[in-house]
Amino acid sequence: MSVDLSVTFTGIRFPNPFLLSSAPPTESESNIVRAFEAGWGGVVTKTIGLHPVVNVAGPKTKFLRANAETGTLSMNKGRAGVLHSSWNWELISDKTLDWWAPRLGRIKKQFPDRVLIASIMAGSGSDKELDHWRTLAKTCQDEGADGLELNLSCPHMDREDMGSNIGKDKQLCSFVTKVVKDVATVPVWAKLTPATSDIAMEAGAVFAGGADAVVSSNTFPSLPLFDAESLEFEMNVDGLVSPGGLGGPAILPQSIAKVAQMTHAFPDRSFSGIGGIADFRDALNYFLLGCGTVQVCTAAMLDHAIGPNVLKALTTGMTAFLEKNAGRGWTSLEDFRGLRRDRVVAHSRIRRPEDSEYAGGHDAEGYSS
Numbered sequence: 001m002s003v004d005l006s007v008t009f010t011g012i013r014f015p016n017p018f019l020l021s022s023a024p025p026t027e028s029e030s031n032i033v034r035a036f037e038a039g040w041g042g043v044v045t046k047t048i049g050l051h052p053v054v055n056v057a058g059p060k061t062k063f064l065r066a067n068a069e070t071g072t073l074s075m076n077k078g079r080a081g082v083l084h085s086s087w088n089w090e091l092i093s094d095k096t097l098d099w100w101a102p103r104l105g106r107i108k109k110q111f112p113d114r115v116l117i118a119s120i121m122a123g124s125g126s127d128k129e130l131d132h133w134r135t136l137a138k139t140c141q142d143e144g145a146d147g148l149e150l151n152l153s154c155p156h157m158d159r160e161d162m163g164s165n166i167g168k169d170k171q172l173c174s175f176v177t178k179v180v181k182d183v184a185t186v187p188v189w190a191k192l193t194p195a196t197s198d199i200a201m202e203a204g205a206v207f208a209g210g211a212d213a214v215v216s217s218n219t220f221p222s223l224p225l226f227d228a229e230s231l232e233f234e235m236n237v238d239g240l241v242s243p244g245g246l247g248g249p250a251i252l253p254q255s256i257a258k259v260a261q262m263t264h265a266f267p268d269r270s271f272s273g274i275g276g277i278a279d280f281r282d283a284l285n286y287f288l289l290g291c292g293t294v295q296v297c298t299a300a301m302l303d304h305a306i307g308p309n310v311l312k313a314l315t316t317g318m319t320a321f322l323e324k325n326a327g328r329g330w331t332s333l334e335d336f337r338g339l340r341r342d343r344v345v346a347h348s349r350i351r352r353p354e355d356s357e358y359a360g361g362h363d364a365e366g367y368s369s
Contacts, residue, residue, distance in 0.1 A: 003322035004332040005315060007041075009292040010187035010212040010270050012146055014115050016041035017333055018283070018314045021274055021295035022119035022149060022191070024061060025306050027093055029103040033110065038308040039315070042115035044295065047092035047151045048100050048140065049121050050132045058237045060090035062224070063248070063302065076227065076234045085251065086298040087224055087235065089156050089244035092121055097136065101143050108144030116144065117189070121151035124176050125161035133176060134183045141186045148184060150177060152206070153193035153218035155245050164193035164218070170205040177209030189272065191215040199258045200265040213270035215295065217258050219245025248298035252276025256285045260344040263290035267341065278310060280317025290338035 005016040019042035020026050020035050027046035035043050065081035066073050073084055093100070100118075108116055118140035122132035137148055152173050157163030166172050173190065181188055190206035192199055194217040203214045221243045224235040233241045255275025263271055273286030278299035286294050296314075300307025322330055330336055 002331065003319055003326075005318055007292055007333050009272070010147065010189070012115055012187060014041040014293065015039075015113065016315055016318075017287075017293040018042075018311060019044060019115075019117070019272070019293055019295045020300055020306065021297045022047050022151065023297040023301070024088075024090065025297065025300050027095075029107060031306055032107055032116070035306040036107075036111040036114045038306060039311055040114070040307075042117060042146075042293070044117040044119050044149050045093075045100070045104070046095075047119040047121045047154065048095075048097055048136060049092050050097060050136065051123070053091050053094040055091050055094060056089060056237050059235060061086060061088040061301070062235055063087075063298075064225075064250075073225065074227075074234065075224065083249060083298075083302070085246050085248035086301070087222065087244050087246055088219070089235075089242060091156055092151065092154060097139055101139050104140060104143035104145055108146075115146045117147045117149050118145035119149040119151050119191070120180075121154065121163065123159060123161040124166055124172055125159075129161065130176075130179050133179050137180050137183050137188075141184065145186060147187040147189060147212075148180060149189045149191050149215060150180060150206075150211075151191055152176065153191045155193065155195065155219060155221045155243060164195055164221075167191075167193040167202060168196050170201055173202055174205035174209035177206045177211050181210035187212040189213040189215050191218060193218050194254065194258050195221050198261065200261045203262040203266060203269075207266065207269060213272055213292075214262060215272045215274060216262060217255055217274060219247045220251055220254060222246040247275065249276045249278065252282060252285065256289060259286060259289050259291060260341070263338065263341050264344060267338065277314075279313040280321060283314060283318075284321070287333060287337050288340040289344070290341045292333070292337060 007014050007017045022044040032043050062075040063086050064075045064084040066084045067081035120136040123129035152167035154163035190211040192202050224233045259273050271291045272293045273291035274295040277283050277296050283294045299310045303310045
């Protein structure tokens with residue numbers, strides 16, 4: 001029995017369910033072309049906007065590593081240790097829509113069988129800003145983008161009407177989604193922020209606005225660590241820092257918890273999972289909770305910028321998983337997607353010990369290894 005890695009997600013057929021997420025690896029035409037040549041099933045462009053964008057005067061992304069010998073976690077103590085996470089305070093693409101539009105068209109003509117999703121972002125505080133959403137959507141789809149991903153989640157925006165400040169407002173994110181859906185002729189995905197108490201509320205809001213899928217989630221708001229010798233932030237400009245986004249392996253458990261909230265609340269809707277994915281075992285967490293695709297960033301950035309070896313690990317891992325479970329009749333993702341979604345329950349449903357086994361909180365002190 002042969003396996004099939006292809007998936008149909010929001011009506012779009014993907015050769016495999018593994019996408020490069022909207023991030024530095026997808027900020028240029030050459031990188032996107034290299035990603036498709038490597039075999040990625042889809043690419044989400046670096047977020048495209050209409051407002052002027054100028055990044056910080058210094059490094060935009062760094063990687064934290066944990067050193068088991070010294071017990072330290074640092075982004076500036078060499079490359080020794082195991083990857084813990086990435087940290088960035090990078091804004092959206094500083095390239096204009098006029099730069100992006102012809103390149104989207106060229107990429108789609110070169111790779112008509114690969115999926116190109118355009119990530120877009122504008123504000124929401126005026127009719128002019130809402131028109132920016134419409135302009136971005138229409139231009140990108142006219143150039144051949146197979147879908148639109150609404151960036152409602154960037155954690156680095158000072159403006160109250162942009163990025164994660166939209167994603168944390170149920171009415172606003174629903175309204176912006178509807179504005180785009182009214183002009184969209186391709187599927188619309190809403191990328192949400194994890195910086196909220198109940199992400200299922202925002203998911204419900206964007207679905208009410210017409211979203212075809214939710215992407216979850218963007219990076220977690222965080223600060224870089226202090227250097228113990230200099231007493232300066234490990235990443236700063238003139239000694240100053242603003243909250244940035246934490247990604248990579250460290251956020252995998254947190255990210256799947258956010259996904260579980262949403263897929264439990266909306267089991268029949270579409271979700272694309274992001275956070276901490278480097279091989280198929282990581283991706284499997286999202287698939288078992290109900291995601292139809294997953295997106296990768298940090299691991300790809302550390303693998304020739306666009307992750308050819310990461311993709312190979314994902315596809316060979318999924319093939320081996322399906323072959324191992326051939327006896328269950330599994331030949332594709334749909335055969336096991338969401339299989340463990342119902343295992344996440346309210347805390348009160350977790351079994352408590354029998355009265356005879358319970359010591360009333362007076363168990364022996366200490367912890368067993």
